[in-house]
Amino acid sequence: MKILGIEVAVVPDARIAPERGNFGEWRPGRSQIAIDPALVGDQQAETLLHEVVEAVVSGLGMELEHMKLQALARGVYAVLRDNPAEAQAIIRGKRVVTRVGA
Numbered sequence: 001m002k003i004l005g006i007e008v009a010v011v012p013d014a015r016i017a018p019e020r021g022n023f024g025e026w027r028p029g030r031s032q033i034a035i036d037p038a039l040v041g042d043q044q045a046e047t048l049l050h051e052v053v054e055a056v057v058s059g060l061g062m063e064l065e066h067m068k069l070q071a072l073a074r075g076v077y078a079v080l081r082d083n084p085a086e087a088q089a090i091i092r093g094k095r096v097v098t099r100v101g102a
C-alpha cells in the first residue's frame with residue numbers, strides 16, 4: 001500500500017504477538033507493516049488502520065502519545081465501519097453532498 005507517497009508492504013508475522021504482545025507493527029526502517037495473521041473478524045482491519053496511523057504520524061514528524069494515537073485510530077475506524085457509504089465516498093473522492101435547491 002502507499003502511505004504518504006511511500007510504498008509500504010503489509011506482511012503477516014505470527015511472532016509479534018507471542019514475542020512482543022502486539023497485534024501489529026509499523027516498521028519504518030523496512031517500510032513495512034506486520035499484522036498477526038491469527039487475528040479474526042475485523043481485528044486485522046482495525047490493526048492495519050492503527051499501524052497506518054502510526055506510519056502517518058511518524059511520516060509527518062509528529063509525536064503523539066501512544067494512548068492518544070490508539071484512541072484516535074479506534075475512533076476513526078469505528079466511524080468508517082459504521083458509515084460504509086461515506087467511507088467509500090472518502091476513499092473514492094466522491095461528492096458527499098449536493099447543493100439544495102440548485
Ligand SMILES: [Zn+2]
Binds near residue numbers: 050054066
Ligand atoms: Zn501502536
